[in-house]
Amino acid sequence: MTGQPALFPRLVETSEEAWHAYTRHKFLLLLASGELPEACFRRYLVQDYLFLLHFARAWGLAIYKSDTLAEMRRAQRLVAATLDVEIGLHIDYCRGWGLSEAGMAAEPEALATIAYTRFVLDRGLAGDRLDLEVALAPCIVGYAVIAAERIADPATRLGGNRYREWLEMYAGREYQDLAREAEAALDEGFARRGGEGRFASLAANFALAARLEADFWQMGLDAAN
Amino acid sequence: MTGQPALFPRLVETSEEAWHAYTRHKFLLLLASGELPEACFRRYLVQDYLFLLHFARAWGLAIYKSDTLAEMRRAQRLVAATLDVEIGLHIDYCRGWGLSEAGMAAEPEALATIAYTRFVLDRGLAGDRLDLEVALAPCIVGYAVIAAERIADPATRLGGNRYREWLEMYAGREYQDLAREAEAALDEGFARRGGEGRFASLAANFALAARLEADFWQMGLDAAN
Amino acid sequence: MTGQPALFPRLVETSEEAWHAYTRHKFLLLLASGELPEACFRRYLVQDYLFLLHFARAWGLAIYKSDTLAEMRRAQRLVAATLDVEIGLHIDYCRGWGLSEAGMAAEPEALATIAYTRFVLDRGLAGDRLDLEVALAPCIVGYAVIAAERIADPATRLGGNRYREWLEMYAGREYQDLAREAEAALDEGFARRGGEGRFASLAANFALAARLEADFWQMGLDAAN
Amino acid sequence: MTGQPALFPRLVETSEEAWHAYTRHKFLLLLASGELPEACFRRYLVQDYLFLLHFARAWGLAIYKSDTLAEMRRAQRLVAATLDVEIGLHIDYCRGWGLSEAGMAAEPEALATIAYTRFVLDRGLAGDRLDLEVALAPCIVGYAVIAAERIADPATRLGGNRYREWLEMYAGREYQDLAREAEAALDEGFARRGGEGRFASLAANFALAARLEADFWQMGLDAAN
Numbered sequence: 063m064t065g066q067p068a069l070f071p072r073l074v075e076t077s078e079e080a081w082h083a084y085t086r087h088k089f090l091l092l093l094a095s096g097e098l099p100e101a102c103f104r105r106y107l108v109q110d111y112l113f114l115l116h117f118a119r120a121w122g123l124a125i126y127k128s129d130t131l132a133e134m135r136r137a138q139r140l141v142a143a144t145l146d147v148e149i150g151l152h153i154d155y156c157r158g159w160g161l162s163e164a165g166m167a168a169e170p171e172a173l174a175t176i177a178y179t180r181f182v183l184d185r186g187l188a189g190d191r192l193d194l195e196v197a198l199a200p201c202i203v204g205y206a207v208i209a210a211e212r213i214a215d216p217a218t219r220l221g222g223n224r225y226r227e228w229l230e231m232y233a234g235r236e237y238q239d240l241a242r243e244a245e246a247a248l249d250e251g252f253a254r255r256g257g258e259g260r261f262a263s264l265a266a267n268f269a270l271a272a273r274l275e276a277d278f279w280q281m282g283l284d285a286a287n
Numbered sequence: 288m289t290g291q292p293a294l295f296p297r298l299v300e301t302s303e304e305a306w307h308a309y310t311r312h313k314f315l316l317l318l319a320s321g322e323l324p325e326a327c328f329r330r331y332l333v334q335d336y337l338f339l340l341h342f343a344r345a346w347g348l349a350i351y352k353s354d355t356l357a358e359m360r361r362a363q364r365l366v367a368a369t370l371d372v373e374i375g376l377h378i379d380y381c382r383g384w385g386l387s388e389a390g391m392a393a394e395p396e397a398l399a400t401i402a403y404t405r406f407v408l409d410r411g412l413a414g415d416r417l418d419l420e421v422a423l424a425p426c427i428v429g430y431a432v433i434a435a436e437r438i439a440d441p442a443t444r445l446g447g448n449r450y451r452e453w454l455e456m457y458a459g460r461e462y463q464d465l466a467r468e469a470e471a472a473l474d475e476g477f478a479r480r481g482g483e484g485r486f487a488s489l490a491a492n493f494a495l496a497a498r499l500e501a502d503f504w505q506m507g508l509d510a511a512n
Numbered sequence: 513m514t515g516q517p518a519l520f521p522r523l524v525e526t527s528e529e530a531w532h533a534y535t536r537h538k539f540l541l542l543l544a545s546g547e548l549p550e551a552c553f554r555r556y557l558v559q560d561y562l563f564l565l566h567f568a569r570a571w572g573l574a575i576y577k578s579d580t581l582a583e584m585r586r587a588q589r590l591v592a593a594t595l596d597v598e599i600g601l602h603i604d605y606c607r608g609w610g611l612s613e614a615g616m617a618a619e620p621e622a623l624a625t626i627a628y629t630r631f632v633l634d635r636g637l638a639g640d641r642l643d644l645e646v647a648l649a650p651c652i653v654g655y656a657v658i659a660a661e662r663i664a665d666p667a668t669r670l671g672g673n674r675y676r677e678w679l680e681m682y683a684g685r686e687y688q689d690l691a692r693e694a695e696a697a698l699d700e701g702f703a704r705r706g707g708e709g710r711f712a713s714l715a716a717n718f719a720l721a722a723r724l725e726a727d728f729w730q731m732g733l734d735a736a737n
Numbered sequence: 738m739t740g741q742p743a744l745f746p747r748l749v750e751t752s753e754e755a756w757h758a759y760t761r762h763k764f765l766l767l768l769a770s771g772e773l774p775e776a777c778f779r780r781y782l783v784q785d786y787l788f789l790l791h792f793a794r795a796w797g798l799a800i801y802k803s804d805t806l807a808e809m810r811r812a813q814r815l816v817a818a819t820l821d822v823e824i825g826l827h828i829d830y831c832r833g834w835g836l837s838e839a840g841m842a843a844e845p846e847a848l849a850t851i852a853y854t855r856f857v858l859d860r861g862l863a864g865d866r867l868d869l870e871v872a873l874a875p876c877i878v879g880y881a882v883i884a885a886e887r888i889a890d891p892a893t894r895l896g897g898n899r900y901r902e903w904l905e906m907y908a909g910r911e912y913q914d915l916a917r918e919a920e921a922a923l924d925e926g927f928a929r930r931g932g933e934g935r936f937a938s939l940a941a942n943f944a945l946a947a948r949l950e951a952d953f954w955q956m957g958l959d960a961a962n
């Protein structure tokens with residue numbers, strides 16, 4: 063892998079338009095300035111809860127698709143992080159926003175939630191584990207990029223911002239480390255299962271996944287109406 | 288199976304609201320009266336072309352998921368009908384609407400197209416062949432129901448209706464027979480792989496598939512703006 | 513489910529011959545009497561290590577195939593039990609038999625190992641989660657039945673038996689509880705996804721899985737030559 | 738792809754021992770000299786019938802795993818060739834050997850049949866379409882290589898050899914063309930989805946598939962006892 067440019071920045075570079083439409087979506091700019099209507103954030107929180115169930119399924123699938131014990135263990139850690147930690151934290155956090163777990167579980171999945179989650183799972187089943195991890199990268203790595211960019215942006219207002227906790231969680235050390243690990247896994251996968259011939263198709267999937275993530279923010283924003 | 292009420296009407300009955308939102312969608316009422324803006328129909332045609340590729344993939348998956356040679360052959364016939372006949376007819380028909388195959392293949396998939404197709408494939412992979420066929424039923428059987436209902440509706444105007452050919456194709460004998468065969472396959476599947484305990488989960492999938500089909504019409508209708 | 517006879521004993525009853533060929537295989541009778549050649553046991557231990565990797569993959573697949581959070585968590589616990597506990601214990605135990613992890617990982621999979629593990633995974637992918645759990649039942653529940661039967665058998669000799677630890681582990685409370693939980697999951701799955709129509713096909717898969725498990729013992733026994 | 742050595746010969750070269758154990762198996766040498774006991778050939782024919790059902794499933798899976806319409810159509814042709822032509826020819830041919838379709842369908846699958854078919858399907862599901870085609874290559878391309886080598890071998894005796902028809906079918910133009918097409922598809926897949934990093938893992942799968950094919954011949958040969 064030495065000398066080889068990392069896969070994640072290459073994927074971002076070739077899908078720049080979709081990437082910025084996602085990572086600099088109006089939903090995020092309003093969230094960072096504190097002006098996002100609460101209805102939008104609540105809608106996002108509910109759908110993100112429903113999203114997490116499929117996210118855990120995707121990492122379960124990655125266990126099945128592993129070639130080595132090390133790959134299996136990384137996927138297992140992400141299933142555990144999702145089912146044991148993230149869903150719990152999410153439920154606690156949502157309670158602070160007046161949303162109960164039962165209430166969220168009873169909500170219908172939005173079109174954008176169905177589209178992104180099932181797209182990822184189909185990529186993972188039709189392709190191999192590298193296809194699966196590339197389709198998940200806009201989510202896992204993207205949230206780290208988004209939070210770091212917003213925190214660094216002078217237009218962002220942390221004081222008195224009710225969304226501060228959200229920004230700081232994803233900008234925080236722990237989540238940033240998890241994203242770095244995901245980037246390293248992409249490089250490792252590309253070295254072992256990839257090759258230049260495969261780049262175009264990986265980039266197309268990455269761009270589509272980024273577009274579906276942008277649709278996810280838009281779905282939140284549409285709750286303002 | 289004797290004495291047992293057929294599965295398809297039971298599925299329709301328990302998801303009545305979603306079913307009518309789909310089968311009596313405004314897109315269809317306007318199409319039947321001839322008032323649907325052409326932009327809406329063109330949008331639908333393009334996305335339906337993209338849909339058909341995943342429809343063929345779904346029946347390929349059904350071959351894999353078959354328990355018997357007879358099941359395999361039915362799925363194979365549907366792959367062949369899609370790849371050898373339907374896509375060809377669709378391309379011919381679309382040409383009459385000024386749409387080229389290359390042009391359609393280059394269009395991005397709409398959110399509604401991604402959501403329904405990948406939902407079906409995920410159901411088919413997470414569940415068994417009965418889950419797959421139930422998720423496909425709103426499409427295969429639904430189109431036959433829709434066309435027959437519109438043709439029978441006094442508000443429908445066939446003379447001078449540029450969408451007449453579409454209505455008559457799906458109301459025609461050949462397609463109606465294909466839909467009856469799909470209904471019979473549901474009954475056979477439910478007898479061999481089902482049981483009452485399974486009905487609730489099949490019905491939930493059917494209702495969600497119907498909802499995603501309604502979103503597909505809505506996507507066409509939204510092209511009017 | 514009340515009044516309904518449990519699924520596991522019904523499966524055993526309809527595949528009695530295959531079940532006894534597996535659970536009362538000569539390998540086990542010799543193991544219980546202490547007369548099993550060590551070469552046979554070592555062969556079994558190595559292949560069981562290779563088996564466990566696919567067993568973990570199967571439960572990863574079950575996470576993907578879950579309909580509920582509870583189902584997901586049970587599958588996750590079994591992945592964790594396999595990757596975090598069982599493989600570790602197995603490696604420790606094998607070390608006592610002079611087998612290193614690297615050595616076992618480098619061994620080719622025996623035909624019987626490939627046949628059973630890939631059969632289970634294919635069942636799980638072609639069918640639904642109930643098909644997967646039924647294909648795994650001869651392994652999970654079967655080991656509990658085998659150990660309990662051998663311990664209760666007057667022909668079994670524990671004193672001075674170098675395989676005693678193995679028998680006592682699977683006859684022990686902890687493993688027996690895990691098997692009971694697996695039986696309960698079968699009943700729950702059959703109630704929610706099954707029905708009488710499905711029993712014949714589940715029974716056929718169960719019988720084939722039991723036959724493949726018997727081939728696994730035979731593969732161990734063949735190491736004596 | 739220009740200048741790039743073809744994938745198939747590279748795979749053969751790196752798994753030479755397994756490849757020759759398969760393609761020059763005693764079963765084949767006896768078949769070519771006409772000395773193979775009929776019981777061995779009958780056993781092979783029955784298991785090959787059972788094998789073909791899973792072979793069709795594998796190509797159904799390939800339809801699902803296709804990225805392009807061209808890929809879909811190639812997989813569809815192979816499903817059709819298997820279900821519409823090969824199984825029919827096989828049944829006719831077997832009738833000449835006193836084997837009825839019903840009789841063959843009622844036979845239990847041999848361990849070697851289960852191991853190879855389910856290994857292929859698992860590779861296809863855990864990996865991508867290239868993994869699937871590489872796992873199938875020892876079968877599709879291998880039979881062409883085997884027949885051509887035997888026909889060219891001076892030790893082969895065609896006159897009065899009751900297996901002559903079998904040799905000539907696979908050595909014939911039509912089958913040889915199908916094998917060339919499969920080799921071309923491997924090159925195309927490797928160019929579009931591969932890269933050097935992936936070669937080692939593809940070669941390991943190829944070698945294992947060849948080993949399982951050798952086990953298949955051995956299963957036939959064992960019927961002599």
